[in-house]
Amino acid sequence: MEKSNNQPAISTGYSSWRELPHIPVSIPCKGSIGETGKWRTFRPVLDAEACIKCGICYLYCPDGVILYQDDAVPEIDYTYCKGCGICVTVCPKKALEMVQEQQ
Amino acid sequence: MKTEQEKEQTIIMSGNYAAAWGAKCSKVKVVSAYPITPQTTVVEKLSEFVDNKELDANYIRVESEHSVMAALVGSSMTGARSFSATSGQGLLYMTEMLHWVSSSRLPIVTTIASRGIAPPWNIWADYTDILSIRDCGWIIQFASTHQEIFDSILMAYKIAENSEINLPYFIVYGGFIQSHTSKPVRIPPQKLIDDFLPQPPKDGWGHINLDPDKPITHGNLVMPEQEYLDFRFLMQDAMIKSKETIKKTINGFNTKFGRNYNGLVEEYCCEDADVVVIAYGALAEQNKIAVDQMRAKGCKAGSLKLRYIRPFPTEELLELFNGKVEVIGVVDRGTAFGNPTGGPISTEVMSLLFRAKRKVKALPCIWGIGGRNVTVDDQVGLYEKLLRIKNKNEYPTDETCQHGTVWMGLKIGV
Ligand code: SF4
Ligand code: SF4
Numbered sequence: 001m002e003k004s005n006n007q008p009a010i011s012t013g014y015s016s017w018r019e020l021p022h023i024p025v026s027i028p029c030k031g032s033i034g035e036t037g038k039w040r041t042f043r044p045v046l047d048a049e050a051c052i053k054c055g056i057c058y059l060y061c062p063d064g065v066i067l068y069q070d071d072a073v074p075e076i077d078y079t080y081c082k083g084c085g086i087c088v089t090v091c092p093k094k095a096l097e098m099v100q101e102q103q
Numbered sequence: 104m105k106t107e108q109e110k111e112q113t114i115i116m117s118g119n120y121a122a123a124w125g126a127k128c129s130k131v132k133v134v135s136a137y138p139i140t141p142q143t144t145v146v147e148k149l150s151e152f153v154d155n156k157e158l159d160a161n162y163i164r165v166e167s168e169h170s171v172m173a174a175l176v177g178s179s180m181t182g183a184r185s186f187s188a189t190s191g192q193g194l195l196y197m198t199e200m201l202h203w204v205s206s207s208r209l210p211i212v213t214t215i216a217s218r219g220i221a222p223p224w225n226i227w228a229d230y231t232d233i234l235s236i237r238d239c240g241w242i243i244q245f246a247s248t249h250q251e252i253f254d255s256i257l258m259a260y261k262i263a264e265n266s267e268i269n270l271p272y273f274i275v276y277g278g279f280i281q282s283h284t285s286k287p288v289r290i291p292p293q294k295l296i297d298d299f300l301p302q303p304p305k306d307g308w309g310h311i312n313l314d315p316d317k318p319i320t321h322g323n324l325v326m327p328e329q330e331y332l333d334f335r336f337l338m339q340d341a342m343i344k345s346k347e348t349i350k351k352t353i354n355g356f357n358t359k360f361g362r363n364y365n366g367l368v369e370e371y372c373c374e375d376a377d378v379v380v381i382a383y384g385a386l387a388e389q390n391k392i393a394v395d396q397m398r399a400k401g402c403k404a405g406s407l408k409l410r411y412i413r414p415f416p417t418e419e420l421l422e423l424f425n426g427k428v429e430v431i432g433v434v435d436r437g438t439a440f441g442n443p444t445g446g447p448i449s450t451e452v453m454s455l456l457f458r459a460k461r462k463v464k465a466l467p468c469i470w471g472i473g474g475r476n477v478t479v480d481d482q483v484g485l486y487e488k489l490l491r492i493k494n495k496n497e498y499p500t501d502e503t504c505q506h507g508t509v510w511m512g513l514k515i516g517v
Contacts, residue, residue, distance in 0.1 A: 017333040022208040022269055022310035022341075025319045025335065033324065 031080055036063065040083030042098040048073045052097035057087035057096060109292045118281040121249045121288050122188055122214040122274070123148035125256025127158045128296050129212075131186040131362050133178035135171045139193040140226045141278035142216040146188055152319055168193040172200030172211075173178070175503040179209040180308030180321070181314075184260060187211065191218040192238040194232045197241065204271045205240025205338065207321065210263030211271045212256060213241075217384075218278035219473040227474020228277030230384060234412075234447045240338050242272045242345060245415040247388040249286040252276055254362060257300055262352050266309050266498045277385050277436075279474060291360050299359055342414045349411065360434045367416035369408040372398060375427060376405025378489040381420075381452055382434040383409040386470065386477055393482035399442060412448060420452060424459035431463060436471040443468060445508045465490055466499070470511040481511055 014020055026032055051073050058068035065081045068074040076087075088096040116124065122145045134153065136146040139237065154160035163174045168189055175185040177323060189197060194215060215233050216362055219225030242262065246252040252274060259272040276282065311321060325331045350366045359366055371391045373379055380390055387408035397404035407423060409416060424431075433453060435446025442450045444467035453465050468485060468503050471477045488509065493495045498504070502515040 003165055014330060014333075016339075017330075020330060022334075022337065023206070023321065023354055024323065024325055024330065025311060025321050026323055028318050028320050032320075079497060 008068055036082040037077075037079045039046050040078075040081065042083050042085065042100055044076060044080065044083070044085065044087050044096045045099045046074065046076065046080065047095045047097070050093050052095075054092065055091060056090050060086050060090045062086060069093060105292075108294045111292055113287050114290060114517060115285050115287050116249065117144060117283050118249050118252055118276055119144040119188075119216060119220065119283065120148050121253040122216075122256065122276075123152065124288065124290060125214075125253045126186040126212075127152050127371075127400070128253075128290065128293065129184065129186070129256055129260050129300060130297070130302065131158070131160050131212075132183040133161045133163065133175065133185045135165055135174040135178070135185070135189045137165060137168050137171050137193060138190065139168070139190050141218055141282045142188050142190040142193070142214075144282075145214065145216070147449075149186075149188075150370045168197040170198055172197045172204060172278075172496050175211050176203050176207060176209060177313070178349060179204070179211050179309075180207065180303045180310055180311055182303055182305070184264075184303055185209075185211045186213070186256075188214045188216070189389045191226070191232045194236065195220070201236060201239045201241060203322075206334075208269040208308075208338075208341075209271055210260065210269055210308070212254065212255045212259045212263060213271070213273055214256070214279045215273055216282040217275055225473040227279050228279075228281065228385070228436065228471060229473050229474075230275065230435075233273060233275050234435075234437040234439065237413060237447065240270065241413065242270050242342070242349075242411070244272070244274050244411050245383045245387075245409065246274050246276045247281075247385045247408065249281070249288050250362075251364070253288050253290070254282075254356065254360070258295060258352050258356050260355075261300055262345065262348050264303055264308070265348050267339050268348055269308060269310065270341055270345060275384070276496055281385050290364070295359065299356065321447075332402065344416075344487075346414050346416075349414075365410060366409045366419070367409075367414070368419045369410055370423075371406040371408070373405035373407055373428070374424075375403055377403045377427070377429045377493055378486055379405040379407055379423065379428045379430075380432040380434060380482070380485060380489070381407045381409065381450065381467060382436075382462065382470075384436055386436060386482075389479065390482050392479045393486060396479065396483055397486050402486065408447065412451075415451060417455060420455050421458060424456060424463045425461065428463055430466065430493045431469055432466045432485050432489050434470055434485075436469075438469065438472065445506065447508075449508070466492060466509060467507065467509055468509040475512050477511065485509070486510070 005041040065077040131440035134450045153162045179185045219229035263272040433449035449467035
C-alpha cells in the first residue's frame with residue numbers, strides 16, 4: 001500500500017525508545033491510516049434521481065467519507081470510502097448500490 | 104481548638120472500610136465499582152460517602168466489572184483521580200480492561216479483597232485472583248493490616264501519578280478475615296494528607312488528556328515496524344524505575360505520618376537466620392509469631408514478607424540469598440497449575456536462586472487455599488521441615504509433599 005502524506009504523529013521522528021512518550025497518541029487528521037479507498041472491492045454508487053437528500057447515509061458511514069449538506073445530493077469521497085456497504089443498507093430509497101470495482 | 108481538618112481520628116473499622124476511607128481521604132474524583140463478595144462493603148461505604156457529600160466524587164454505576172474499568176479508563180484519561188475495588192471472579196472479568204489501563208499508563212488505584220476462584224464457589228482468602236493477572240502491567244502490593252490498607256492507598260496514588268511511572272496500582276488483602284474483621288485505624292488530619300497527596304494537575308497527565316477542544320485519538324493501530332515493541336519496553340522500564348519511587352514515597356510517608364513501613368520487602372529476624380520463610384499477605388505477618396517461637400527454642404529462624412510482587416523485589420531477595428541463609432521456604436497462597444512448583448511466586452523466587460552467589464536450598468509450599476486455616480503451629484511445622492533440610496538434607500517425604508511442593512493441610516486420611 002502506498003503511504004499517504006498524513007502519517008500518524010507516532011510514526012515520525014523517533015529513533016530511540018528514550019525519546020518516546022508513554023503512549024502513542026495521534027491528532028485526528030484526514031486519512032491518518034492511509035488511503036482506505038484501496039481496500040474496496042465494491043463501491044457504493046449513488047443514483048441522484050432516486051435520492052431524497054435525507055442524509056441518513058452520511059449519518060451512518062463509519063468513516064465519515066460521505067459529504068453532505070442540507071438539500072444537496074451527498075457526495076462520496078472514494079479516496080477513503082472503504083466499501084463496507086453500510087450506506088447502501090440504510091438508504092431508505094435504495095438510491096445507493098454496490099458495484100464491483102472492475103465494472 | 105483544632106478543626107475537623109486538623110484532627111487525627113482513630114476509628115474502629117473493617118479492612119473494607121479502611122479501603123473506602125483510603126479512597127475518601129485521597130479525594131478521588133471518580134469511583135466505579137460493581138459489588139462482589141467479599142469486597143461489597145467497600146463500595147457500599149463509598150456510595151454512602153458520595154451520597155452524604157463527604158466525598159465530592161462521581162459514582163458511576165455500571166453493569167459489570169469489565170465496564171467498571173472501561174468507565175475508569177475514560178475518567179482517568181481526563182486527569183480525574185479514579186478508584187475501584189473488586190475481588191475474585193470480578194477481577195477476572197475485568198482482565199481485558201486491566202491491560203487497557205496499564206497500556207494507556209493510567210494511574211488508577213484498585214483494591215482487591217482476594218478470594219478463591221470458582222468453581223466450586225469460594226469467597227475466602229486466596230490470592231489466585233490477583234496472581235493470575237500478575238503480568239498485566241499493574242503494580243501489585245499486599246497490605247497485611249487494616250492500617251496498611253488505608254495508608255497504602257495514599258501512597259499508591261502518589262507513586263502511580265508520578266509522571267516517570269504512570270502505572271496503575273493494586274492493593275491486595277485477604278477476603279473475609281481481613282476484609283470483614285474490625286480493628287482501630289488511625290486517620291491522619293486531612294490537611295496533612297492533602298499536603299502529602301495534592302490534587303493532580305488540572306490539565307491532566309502529561310501523556311494523555313481527553314479534552315473536547317483538543318481532540319486526539321488513542322489506541323490506534325500500530326504496525327509491526329512502528330513502535331509497539333518499544334512502548335512495551337517502556338512499561339517494563341517504568342516498572343523497574345518504580346522501585347526507587349516506591350521506596351522514596353514510603354520514606355516520605357513514614358516521616359510525615361510517623362509510620363514504619365518497609366520497602367518492597369519486610370524482613371523479620373533475617374540478618375543471622377539459617378532458615379527463612381518467604382511469603383506474602385496477612386499469613387506472612389502471622390508468621391512472625393512462628394519465628395518468635397522458633398527463636399525461643401534457640402533456632403535461627405527468619406521471615407521475609409513480600410510487600411510487592413510487581414515490581415519484583417529482585418535485589419532484596421538476592422541480598423538475602425547472598426547473606427547467611429541456608430534454606431528458604433517459599434510459600435504461595437494461590438495456585439499456578441502446571442508451574443514447576445504449583446504456585447506462581449515460589450517459582451519466581453526460586454528462579455532467582457540461580458543468580459545467587461552461594462547455594463541456598465529451597466522448599467516450595469502452598470498454604471491457606473480457599474481460606475483454609477493456617478495456624479502458628481502449622482507455620483512452626485514448616486520451619487521444622489526447613490531445619491531437617493538444613494541439618495540432615497532431608498526433604499519431606501510425607502503425602503502432603505507432592506511433586507516437590509508441600510501442600511499444607513492437604514487431606515491424606517489416617
Ligand atoms: S461504503 Fe461504507 S465507507 Fe463507503 S461511503 Fe458507504 S458507508 Fe461510507
Ligand atoms: S440515504 Fe439514500 S436517499 Fe438519503 S441521502 Fe443518502 S443516498 Fe440519498
